[in-house]
Amino acid sequence: MTTLIAWRNLAHDRVRLIVTLVGIVFSVVLMGMQAGLLLGFSKATTGLIDYAKADLWMVPKGTLDVDLGTPLDERRRFQALAIPGIRRAEPYLINFARWKKPSGGTESIQLVGTPVDSELAGPWNLEQGRLEDLAIPDAVIVDHLYAKKLGVSQVGDTVEINQRRAKIVGFTRGIRTFTQSPYVFTSIANARTFVGAPSTQAGYVLLSLTPGADPAQVEAAIEARIPEVEIFAAKAFAKSSSDYWLYTTGAGFSLIISAILGLVVGIVIVAQTLYASTIDRLPEYATLKAMGAPSRYLYQIIITQAGIAAAIGYSIGIVVVKILVIGAAEASAAPLLPLWLAVGLGVLTFSMCVGAAVISIRKVMAIDPVGVFR
Amino acid sequence: MNAILKGADLRHVYGTGPTAFEALRGVSVEVNRGEVVLLLGPSGSGKTTLLQILGGLLRPTQGNLHLAGQLITGLDLDALSRLRLKHFGFVFQAYNLFPTLTAAENVAVALDLVGIRGSAGKKQARDLLGEVGLSDRADHFPAQLSGGQRQRVAIARALAADPEVVLADEPTAALDSHSGAKVIGLFRRLADQGRAVVIVTHDNRILKSGDRIVKMEDGLVVPGDPHAPEVHA
Numbered sequence: 001m002t003t004l005i006a007w008r009n010l011a012h013d014r015v016r017l018i019v020t021l022v023g024i025v026f027s028v029v030l031m032g033m034q035a036g037l038l039l040g041f042s043k044a045t046t047g048l049i050d051y052a053k054a055d056l057w058m059v060p061k062g063t064l065d066v067d068l069g070t071p072l073d074e075r076r077r078f079q080a081l082a083i084p085g086i087r088r089a090e091p092y093l094i095n096f097a098r099w100k101k102p103s104g105g106t107e108s109i110q111l112v113g114t115p116v117d118s119e120l121a122g123p124w125n126l127e128q129g130r131l132e133d134l135a136i137p138d139a140v141i142v143d144h145l146y147a148k149k150l151g152v153s154q155v156g157d158t159v160e161i162n163q164r165r166a167k168i169v170g171f172t173r174g175i176r177t178f179t180q181s182p183y184v185f186t187s188i189a190n191a192r193t194f195v196g197a198p199s200t201q202a203g204y205v206l207l208s209l210t211p212g213a214d215p216a217q218v219e220a221a222i223e224a225r226i227p228e229v230e231i232f233a234a235k236a237f238a239k240s241s242s243d244y245w246l247y248t249t250g251a252g253f254s255l256i257i258s259a260i261l262g263l264v265v266g267i268v269i270v271a272q273t274l275y276a277s278t279i280d281r282l283p284e285y286a287t288l289k290a291m292g293a294p295s296r297y298l299y300q301i302i303i304t305q306a307g308i309a310a311a312i313g314y315s316i317g318i319v320v321v322k323i324l325v326i327g328a329a330e331a332s333a334a335p336l337l338p339l340w341l342a343v344g345l346g347v348l349t350f351s352m353c354v355g356a357a358v359i360s361i362r363k364v365m366a367i368d369p370v371g372v373f374r
Numbered sequence: 375m376n377a378i379l380k381g382a383d384l385r386h387v388y389g390t391g392p393t394a395f396e397a398l399r400g401v402s403v404e405v406n407r408g409e410v411v412l413l414l415g416p417s418g419s420g421k422t423t424l425l426q427i428l429g430g431l432l433r434p435t436q437g438n439l440h441l442a443g444q445l446i447t448g449l450d451l452d453a454l455s456r457l458r459l460k461h462f463g464f465v466f467q468a469y470n471l472f473p474t475l476t477a478a479e480n481v482a483v484a485l486d487l488v489g490i491r492g493s494a495g496k497k498q499a500r501d502l503l504g505e506v507g508l509s510d511r512a513d514h515f516p517a518q519l520s521g522g523q524r525q526r527v528a529i530a531r532a533l534a535a536d537p538e539v540v541l542a543d544e545p546t547a548a549l550d551s552h553s554g555a556k557v558i559g560l561f562r563r564l565a566d567q568g569r570a571v572v573i574v575t576h577d578n579r580i581l582k583s584g585d586r587i588v589k590m591e592d593g594l595v596v597p598g599d600p601h602a603p604e605v606h607a
């Protein structure tokens with residue numbers, strides 16, 4: 001019966017119901033998109049690390065983010081190989097470069113160089129072309145997402161990188177960058193040529209451990225032997241990289257603030273409309289109290305009302321979020337909507353609506369049934 | 375002894391300090407099963423206050439009230455609330471129906487409160503509406519009913535818990551004489567079924583339906599012949 005009363009209370013005032021639902025949908029969409037973008041950005045900032053098979057990353061001291069590498073002498077790689085527990089060590093070069101489109105016009109890119117026979121890194125999700133072709137001098141692989149931005153459309157297209165000729169030998173699918181400078185994959189030898197680096201220069205050294213080796217022990221051993229470098233476990237480097245972009249650049253904060261804003265707007269609108277509808281029903285609630293209804297009965301009506309609004313608003317909102325996420329899949333900033341986020345948004349929406357019911361409940365709590373005989 | 379409600383030396387003071395006002399100044403009343411008691415008196419004489427005390431809605435500042443021999447003054451608010459649910463039916467001048475619920479649903483809410491739900495609740499709601507002569511209006515909303523019909527829905531609702539006592543404050547004040555007569559007839563029937571009915575009223579038409587008149591003035595019961603049909607409009 002409380003459900004029926006709650007539903008009729010909601011349905012009775014169409015305009016108010018629509019305002020309530022618009023508020024909830026707005027809130028769900030804003031929270032969902034901001035959180036989804038945060039996840040998407042976070043994934044983009046750590047893609048290079050997540051898809052590499054390195055256990056440890058050797059980086060020049062002070063490095064916080066994988067995209068912002070500084071030169072590291074490849075000698076460090078040989079020093080690392082001498083340390084027990086290291087199975088493999090590979091050089092890895094990442095550097096900004098200028099890309100000149102065939103049609104003219106330039107773009108900034110992130111050149112990523114890995115050994116042709118790399119076991120630990122290199123392009124992934126290859127959709128067109130062969131990895132071995134990176135052995136060809138000038139060969140590069142780009143992502144379909146950025147093909148248009150980079151002015152290329154097929155294998156065989158030629159461009160210029162730092163004024164040297166480069167040739168597209170393959171395309172990957174779905175490798176995004178947070179910095180808006182697309183990743184361009186090539187061999188480490190080509191990369192050195194493109195950026196004019198000596199043949200002994202790397203940016204990082206990717207390490208894999210022998211089975212059973214203790215990463216912490218190896219890390220300590222390397223840092224003791226090679227003071228110029230720092231060792232990150234892959235996960236830690238990923239976290240450092242995404243934290244760097246999301247929090248030191250403010251991008252993460254603005255996303256989080258917008259999400260919180262969505263929550264606040266949702267609470268305010270729901271609280272406001274629910275309160276107005278409670279005020280409308282005050283005489284009836286007083287009558288119920290006079291008849292001997294326990295306060296619980298009245299709370300149940302109000303909370304059910306909030307719950308129904310939350311359920312409808314969330315259902316609409318999450319569909320909108322899903323549509324936007326699908327629509328933005330090819331955009332350079334792709335929000336993500338994993339199941340846990342959808343569920344979390346649901347829980348948050350219900351908490352938001354029930355929380356917004358508090359002031360209405362307080363109002364009902366204060367009803368004096370004596371007031372019904374006037 | 376037939377008294378279901380027995381109030382002794384009831385006093386009630388509204389407010390405190392200099393604004394305190396003693397609305398009841400020592401009222402003793404008895405209400406018996408099977409009788410309609412009419413509470414009369416000028417505006418401000420304390421009728422509503424007394425009715426609220428008799429119905430367990432308001433706790434008297436002083437005095438004792440027994441319901442079926444049990445002392446109920448001194449009970450806490452929750453206990454009073456349970457008591458109202460079980461033993462009392464209330465009828466209001468303004469009907470106080472849920473405008474968004476149909477007649478049957480309004481009655482069903484009261485049944486729900488005493489644990490009668492689902493199909494049993496639906497059936498009983500219709501039966502109760504039948505008792506007040508509104509079987510054919512069960513699915514109408516209050517706005518689609520006349521004042522008299524609304525008041526009869528409210529009476530059906532008041533009967534949901536099969537209460538021993540029905541209390542009404544000016545139940546016919548807003549009704550035309552035909553509807554009023556119907557409502558009064560219903561109250562008469564409730565008393566004949568063995569319930570105690572207390573009605574606060576200014577309505578002369580009710581007088582002949584009452585078994586007993588309690589006249590109030592200035593927070594006191596005016597002594598006199600309880601059966602005297604003396605009225606001043």
Ligand SMILES: Nc1ncnc2c1ncn2[C@@H]1O[C@H](COP(=O)(O)OP(=O)(O)OP(=O)(O)O)[C@@H](O)[C@H]1O
Pocket residue numbers: 388389395396397415416417418419420421422423424
């Ligand atoms: N909540 C209150 N606070 C202060 N004074 C009150 C309150 N309720 C009633 N009173 C006062 O108590 C007195 C009795 O009020 P009550 O409502 O019982 O009168 P009544 O006989 O029902 O009058 P009416 O016929 O106008 O309904 C009045 O003087 C009124 O002003």
Ligand SMILES: [Mg+2]
Pocket residue numbers: 374421422423543574
């Ligand atoms: Mg009154």
